[in-house]
Amino acid sequence: MEHILNFENSDFEKELFGNYDRNIKALEESFSTNILLRDSKIFIIGEKSTDVNKCARVIEELFKLFKKGTTIDVQLVRYTVQVINDDTNSNLENLGDDVIILTSKGNPVRAKTLGQKNYLENIKKNDVTICVGPAGTGKTYLAVAMAVGSFRRGEVSRIILTRPAVEAGESLGFLPGDLKDKVDPYLRPLYDALFEMFGAEKFEKHLESGVIEVAPLAFMRGRTLDNSFIILDEAQNTTKEQMKMFLTRFGFGSKVVVTGDITQIDLGDNKKSGLSHAVMILNGVKGIAIDELTEKDVVRHELVQRIIKQYDKYEKKQQMLKSKGNSEEKKYMKKK
The missing domain is CATH 3.30.1370.10 (K Homology domain, type 1)
Incomplete structure (x- = not known):
């Protein structure tokens, strides 16, 4: 044909x-x-x-x-x-349709998938957006772009980005160096995104003046953040208590975006992820959007998509086997 x-x-x-x-x-x-x-x-x-x-x-x-x-x-x-x-x-x-912002080099930042477009719409329409999805789906990058766009339009006066300081099984207390040395590697992806969008000179200027704040999650405690665009990244590594603390920090004129991948939790076995918990209990609350990106929204090398798909298949199979094992165990206990 x-x-x-x-x-x-x-x-x-x-x-x-x-x-x-x-x-x-x-x-x-x-x-x-x-x-x-x-x-x-x-x-x-x-x-x-x-x-x-x-x-x-x-x-x-x-x-x-x-x-x-x-x-x-x-x-x-x-x-x-x-x-x-x-x-x-x-x-x-x-x-x-929508260009979120132009980077410091004039490159347009826009949604590359329908899932990303829906995510951006949710950020526009809601005070709090919680987005879960695998690596490479642009969760953090797009949130930072929205924050920069909001700041440039004068909608907010500050951009605050934070991460829990627990990743890849490492504890800050056991790492060498002072606090800045310990924290910087965890916050580097956030620095990189801001650097690209603002350019070196403006980024450093805003960082020094406090217009941009990049800090560990623990630094949010006891604060009320007005007129700010606040992003919590790697939220799967927050505890329930930390997530509650964070979500009650934002004040008038602020917008919050929470991002994370619930398949990459580095907390101890006995701790439930604050992200998973928040998705469960906040679903349906007015003013809060729960968004999910999938392997279809991965905008990295196509092989990354296939890798994520295979891991998802494996994890679903393991959950089924675990569920089956639990039901068999219950049947056995009933017989006894």
Whole structure:
């Protein structure tokens, strides 16, 4: 079967194919098709009509995004393929609508997936947004971008970013160096995002003046934070008590975003994650949005998506086996 598309846009055709035809090769592999460009027309050739039609839909969606200024790369091609495979009626046109901010180098920051777009909408509409999802879904980066945008528009006067100082099984008390030496590595991802968005000079200036504050979670105790955009990152490593303490810190004119991955909890076995607990008890509370990003929203190397998927499968299987084991144990105890 053959399908012909004609956009009469040489810039789009160039970007669609990509350097060394990387984009188009990814598209061909996804649908077992051959894609050719002749006389400004795109020919899609394949054995199965469903593959050819889906491939055409992907290219049409990419053209809509291109017209809105979205750069086409392999990552976007693969994501569009994934969305069209899930639902051929999906519309990605609105994905490129909103530019959150421009970085210090003038690069636009925007949602790259439908899940991310929904996450950003929740942040806009709610005072508190709790987002859970695997690594690479842009939870923290997008939250920082929203904070910077809010600050630039004068909606808040401060940006406060915090993390619990417990990660990868390490305890700060056993690490060498003074407090700054111990804390900085844990907060580095937050510094990096702010550095990219503000630029070196402005970032340092705001940090020194206290407009930007990056600190461990323990430093939030006993404070009321007005007119601030507050982000708690790596929240899966908070205890229930810490989470309650944090969520009751924000005051008038403030916005809070909590991010974390509940599959990467580094607390002791006897401690329940404050993030898991908050998701459970705060769901449905007015003014609070609970958001979940999945492996479909991963915007890193495609292999990261596959790795996350395999771990999810394994963990679900283990939970099923554990649940089955518990039920068998209960049956045995009843017999006794």
